[in-house]
Amino acid sequence: xxxxxxxxxxxxxxxxxxxxxxxxxxxxxxxxxxxxxxxxxxxxxxxxxxxxxxxxxxxxxxxxxxxxxxxxxxxxxxxxxxxxxxxxxxxxxxxxxxxxxxxxxxxxxxxxxxxxxxxxxxxxxxxxxxxxxxxxxxxxxxxxxxxxxxxxxxxxxxxxxxxxxxxxxxxxxxxxxxxxxxxxxxxxxxxxxxxxxxxxxxxxxxxxxxxxxxxxxxxxxxxxxxxxxxxxxxxxxxxxxxxxxxxxxxxxxxxxxxxxxxxxxxxxxxxxxxxxxxxxxxxxxxxxxxxxxxxxxxxxxxxxxxxxxxxxxxxxxxxxxxxxxxxxxxxxxxxxxxxxxxxxxxxxxxxxxxxxxxxxxxxxxxxxxxxx
Amino acid sequence: xxxxxxxxxxxxxxxxxxxxxxxxxxxxxxxxxxxxxxxxxxxxxxxxxxxxxxxxxxxxxxxxxxxxxxxxxxxxxxxxxxxxxxxxxxxxxxxxxxxxxxxxxxxxxxxxxxxxxxxxxxxxxxxxxxxxxxxxxxxxxxxxxxxxxxxxxxxxxxxxxxxxxxxxxxxxxxxxxxxxxxxxxxxxxxxxxxxxxxxxxxxxxxxxxxxxxxxxxxxxxxxxxxxxxxxxxxxxxxxxxxxxxxxxxxxxxxxxxxxxxxxxxxxxxxxxxxxxxxxxxxxxxxxxxxxxxxxxxxxxxxxxxxxxxxxxxxxxxxxxxxxxxxxxxxxxxxxxxxxxxxxxxxxxxxxxxxxxxxxxxxxxxxxxxxxxxxxxxxxxxxxxxxxxxxxxxxxxxxxxxxxxxxx
Numbered sequence: 001x002x003x004x005x006x007x008x009x010x011x012x013x014x015x016x017x018x019x020x021x022x023x024x025x026x027x028x029x030x031x032x033x034x035x036x037x038x039x040x041x042x043x044x045x046x047x048x049x050x051x052x053x054x055x056x057x058x059x060x061x062x063x064x065x066x067x068x069x070x071x072x073x074x075x076x077x078x079x080x081x082x083x084x085x086x087x088x089x090x091x092x093x094x095x096x097x098x099x100x101x102x103x104x105x106x107x108x109x110x111x112x113x114x115x116x117x118x119x120x121x122x123x124x125x126x127x128x129x130x131x132x133x134x135x136x137x138x139x140x141x142x143x144x145x146x147x148x149x150x151x152x153x154x155x156x157x158x159x160x161x162x163x164x165x166x167x168x169x170x171x172x173x174x175x176x177x178x179x180x181x182x183x184x185x186x187x188x189x190x191x192x193x194x195x196x197x198x199x200x201x202x203x204x205x206x207x208x209x210x211x212x213x214x215x216x217x218x219x220x221x222x223x224x225x226x227x228x229x230x231x232x233x234x235x236x237x238x239x240x241x242x243x244x245x246x247x248x249x250x251x252x253x254x255x256x257x258x259x260x261x262x263x264x265x266x267x268x269x270x271x272x273x274x275x276x277x278x279x280x281x282x283x284x285x286x287x288x289x290x291x292x293x294x295x296x297x298x299x300x301x302x303x304x305x306x307x308x309x310x311x312x313x314x315x316x317x318x319x320x321x322x323x324x325x326x327x328x329x330x331x332x333x334x335x336x337x338x339x340x341x342x343x344x345x346x347x348x349x350x351x352x353x354x355x356x357x358x359x360x361x362x363x364x365x366x367x368x369x370x371x372x
Numbered sequence: 373x374x375x376x377x378x379x380x381x382x383x384x385x386x387x388x389x390x391x392x393x394x395x396x397x398x399x400x401x402x403x404x405x406x407x408x409x410x411x412x413x414x415x416x417x418x419x420x421x422x423x424x425x426x427x428x429x430x431x432x433x434x435x436x437x438x439x440x441x442x443x444x445x446x447x448x449x450x451x452x453x454x455x456x457x458x459x460x461x462x463x464x465x466x467x468x469x470x471x472x473x474x475x476x477x478x479x480x481x482x483x484x485x486x487x488x489x490x491x492x493x494x495x496x497x498x499x500x501x502x503x504x505x506x507x508x509x510x511x512x513x514x515x516x517x518x519x520x521x522x523x524x525x526x527x528x529x530x531x532x533x534x535x536x537x538x539x540x541x542x543x544x545x546x547x548x549x550x551x552x553x554x555x556x557x558x559x560x561x562x563x564x565x566x567x568x569x570x571x572x573x574x575x576x577x578x579x580x581x582x583x584x585x586x587x588x589x590x591x592x593x594x595x596x597x598x599x600x601x602x603x604x605x606x607x608x609x610x611x612x613x614x615x616x617x618x619x620x621x622x623x624x625x626x627x628x629x630x631x632x633x634x635x636x637x638x639x640x641x642x643x644x645x646x647x648x649x650x651x652x653x654x655x656x657x658x659x660x661x662x663x664x665x666x667x668x669x670x671x672x673x674x675x676x677x678x679x680x681x682x683x684x685x686x687x688x689x690x691x692x693x694x695x696x697x698x699x700x701x702x703x704x705x706x707x708x709x710x711x712x713x714x715x716x717x718x719x720x721x722x723x724x725x726x727x728x729x730x731x732x733x734x735x736x737x738x739x740x741x742x743x744x745x746x747x748x749x750x751x752x753x754x755x756x757x758x759x760x761x762x763x764x765x766x767x768x769x770x771x772x773x774x775x776x777x778x779x
Contacts, residue, residue, distance in 0.1 A: 115611065116611050117544070117611060117612070117613045117614060119544050121547075122547075123547055123548075123549050123551070123552055123578075124578065125547070126546035126547045126548070126552065127546075127577075127578045127633075127634055128634050129544045130543065130544045130545055130546045130656055131622055131634050131635050131636050131656060132606075132608055132613060132616065132620040132621075132622040132636050133606065133608075133622050133634060134544055134608075134613055134614075135608070135611065138606050138608045138622065141606040141608075142604050142605070142606050142622070142624055142634075143604070145604045145605055145606060145644070146603065146604035146624075146644070149604070149644045191609070191610070192607070192609040192610070192619075193609060193610050194606050194607065194608045194609065194610075195606060195607035195609070199610075245634070247603075247604075247624050247632055247634065248577070248578070248631075248632050252603065252604060252624070
């Protein structure tokens with residue numbers, strides 16, 4: 001594949017941005033273009049999440065871009081994060097656009113909070129929401145409970161994911177939880193949200209925006225920053241897939257959609273799990289970090305907790321969405337780019353590839369990035 | 373944090389740190405006249421109490437109630453002391469919300485009980501349907517000559533009358549369409565329906581327009597037996613669900629027919645592998661522990677029922693006998709007190725289980741208040757040593773809980 005992420009940009013991460021989501025989007029896009037050394041007039045493609053409330057044309061107007069030849073959106077919430085980069089890569093390599101900006105802007109704490117009980121449109125929700133499964137945490141908890149039962153894991157194993165994330169965030173000045181590490185006892189003492197999940201198993205709610213500039217790897221090499229070459233990009237949906245409630249498969253305690261992504265990522269990139277220097281795993285809820293490790297092939301089924309306790313793999317060096325911010329997975333892609341460049345605040349040494357994943361429990365996506 | 377909140381929380385900490393109170397003896401020994409009045413008010417014909425000289429277990433709290441004109445301020449009762457603090461802060465109304473009693477043995481006529489209590493929690497300020505208030509939780513032990521005979525966890529809401537209550541949100545309702553209408557019509561008819569392909573016979577849930585197995589667009593349905601096994605479950609605590617009281621337990625059930633279905637699970641703290649059976653409530657399938665269904669009991673709640681049971685439980689709060697006072701405090705009429713509700717729950721279970729049954733505990737939560745003119749309908753399911761009981765009025769669930777019983 002012949003495309004790269006040439007620029008990254010973000011706003012501050014907060015609980016109350018005090019600005020419109022469109023303004024956040026524009027700030028992040030401008031920052032990403034500056035980072036790449038490109039101008040707004042260079043942009044000919046824009047891609048974002050179906051859930052993003054900022055129209056591509058509004059962003060284009062506000063940054064002062066001219067003509068666009070590629071506009072694209074991907075559904076399924078946070079599952080879109082790496083998939084919108086894949087859209088950009090496909091557009092660039094197909095020659096339909098030269099400079100595509102991927103963006104996501106949300107006032108998710110001061111505006112519409114995803115953690116509150118609400119009903120999405122559509123018939124699928126009627127089998128779950130009226131019965132009391134009306135929040136993402138509760139929907140994940142159903143899978144988590146079965147995971148504990150099937151594999152003998154404990155809620156402490158979930159807690160260790162958060163403890164690690166908060167340790168990393170504690171040394172990341174951009175993180176909301178900068179300077180605020182926690183202990184396993186803090187996790188144990190945090191209140192139940194949806195048993196078996198506690199408050200500290202759930203990611204934050206954040207205001208902020210992230211943007212990424214994608215262009216050809218060849219062109220990226222001539223720009224301001226070292227390129228993060230996209231070695232593989234993949235999207236995946238499993239059999240009998242639902243949004244957050246894929247309870248009707250034989251095996252409930254699994255994320256086969258991430259398995260679909262994993263097989264493509266390893267197959268296309270030629271890398272293996274052992275090659276990976278650092279993994280940025282979508283951490284909206286701690287159990288899904290463990291289950292992703294299993295689906296991605298870092299360990300066997302039910303063994304994700306050992307990867308975490310034995311610190312076999314650097315995971316979310318920026319603090320993840322548990323520690324840095326919840327920008328729907330986009331801040332994780334920016335972190336992967338910094339790791340490839342060697343400019344991350346908690347830099348993982350080495351030159352191996354960096355893996356990034358998008359939201360799980362929904363049709364999802366992933367990327368493998370490395371230097372030129 | 374406001375100054376009032378700080379004052380209340382500081383008082384709560386001080387009272388909690390003081391720990392277990394001194395024993396407060398009952399004014400009178402356990403006696404037959406009081407037992408007879410209580411049995412009459414509750415309508416409990418169980419002959420065992422009089423025959424064996426025993427007190428009904430649900431009466432335990434009655435013996436240490438302070439009466440209409442307490443002789444001295446009860447500084448030893450942490451609930452009383454905490455209530456005074458909240459009264460002072462303007463949270464002058466009270467309603468009991470939870471009561472979990474454990475009975476080590478039944479009391480005998482002539483025994484004098486004493487109670488010791490400690491404050492275990494003060495949480496607030498919370499916005500509730502009644503207005504802004506504080507939840508106060510206490511733990512009590514009743515003793516006879518130092519021997520513990522019963523324990524109770526008790527929670528009340530002390531609230532500010534007349535404070536603006538948040539509008540009660542409507543519960544989330546299912547959306548139906550041509551592919552799922554049969555299922556919801558089934559719920560209305562008291563049937564749990566599973567889609568079956570008219571061509572290949574494959575069962576599926578959730579349903580759809582056709583059959584993913586063979587491709588036919590000939591959906592039919594079968595009526596499920598309504599029994600299954602818990603595959604997984606969730607206990608939802610936060611945030612609040614519209615129109616519901618947390619916690620809400622939701623189970624993923626493997627139906628015996630082979631499909632899986634999500635539904636609320638009531639009346640038990642589940643474990644994976646538990647057997648459950650379906651019932652229907654509020655237009656939804658609701659799961660219960662598999663077991664014996666108790667006969668339904670309709671109690672016509674008259675002013676006499678409310679007032680006689682309040683007095684027989686020695687609860688002289690004006691809201692249980694004085695309509696004007698109840699209205700002044702924001703209620704539409706007088707309402708049943710929690711000691712009486714506990715008594716009715718006891719009666720419902722022993723009427724079914726028979727006079728030989730021994731109650732080990734009653735744990736209830738109160739919801740919608742029960743007023744004169746209401747019909748309070750009790751339903752129950754027995755599984756093992758537990759009976760899950762619910763009592764509903766036209767406005768909603770008045771009480772839900774569990775009774776532990778051995779025979």
